[in-house]
Amino acid sequence: MRCLPTVFLLVSAVSLFGQSLPDWFIPLREAVYEQNLKADEIAPLYREMMVKARSELSGSALYLMLSRCEYMMGRAYQYEERKAEAAARYTEGLSWAEKALEENPGAEAWQMRAENLSQSCAVRPAAYAMAHGLNVEKFAKNALAINKRNAAAQYMIAARWVFAPAPFHNYRRGIEMMTAILTESDMGKDDRFNVYCAIGYAYVQQKKYAEARPWLLRSLEVYPTNKYIQSLLAKS
Secondary structure, three states, rough: OOOOOOOOOOOOOOOOOOOOOOHHHHHHHHHHOOOOOOOHHHHHHHHHHHHHHHHHOOOOHHHHHHHHHHHHHHHHHOOEEEEEEHHHHHHHHHHHHHHHHHHOHHHHHHHHHHHHHHHHHHHHHHHHHHHHHHHHHHHHHHHHHHHOOOOHHHHHHHHHHHOOOOOOOHHHHHHHHHHHHHHHOOHHHHHHHHHHHHHHHHHHOOOOOOHHHHHHHHHHHHOOOOHHHHHHHHOO
16 A cells, blocks of 8 residues: 555545545445455455445435445455556545535545545556546545545645655645645645655655654554555655
């Protein structure tokens, strides 16, 4: 897993935004971030969450949760470079987010549409990213227009400056925007991890290892077993 939810790299967060996620969903999120289980070991938990969502929720809340579950399973496959399986999950996640928007066009629905699209761009051919990539920021901005403290939406906009390939990145700007999220948003556990990781990554890319290390260590405080952060630390 990576901390990059842009069209260029891997992940982003499913944030709380003041709306508590049900306790039964948290184990799926934690399994993806902790990286102790392989995707095939996470799959039964994903299926269990899908069944639970259908039994506990309805309407827009149901569609949002199904979108979150698809997104998380997609990330588990994506970390293992199982791109076709990840793409299938993100396609389903997009579909559920669009259904949520039809029923209730809220910030979380726009966020999930942006996040599933972002990862779809990452696992599909470049032509797909060229055709759809700009919509990621558009959808994130739609979320912020409803809730300006939506951490994941802020992150997706900032991430382009950190993770875009040369010559399109701007590490200084990306670090500034990521740092601002820490005080200007409502952050969940995974949001903190992603922001810390992104800042550390930006410093690593500049070979500023002394500056990178504190941020990467903060990431490990959130998810100590995350292998991607461990790999970044090995470089710093």
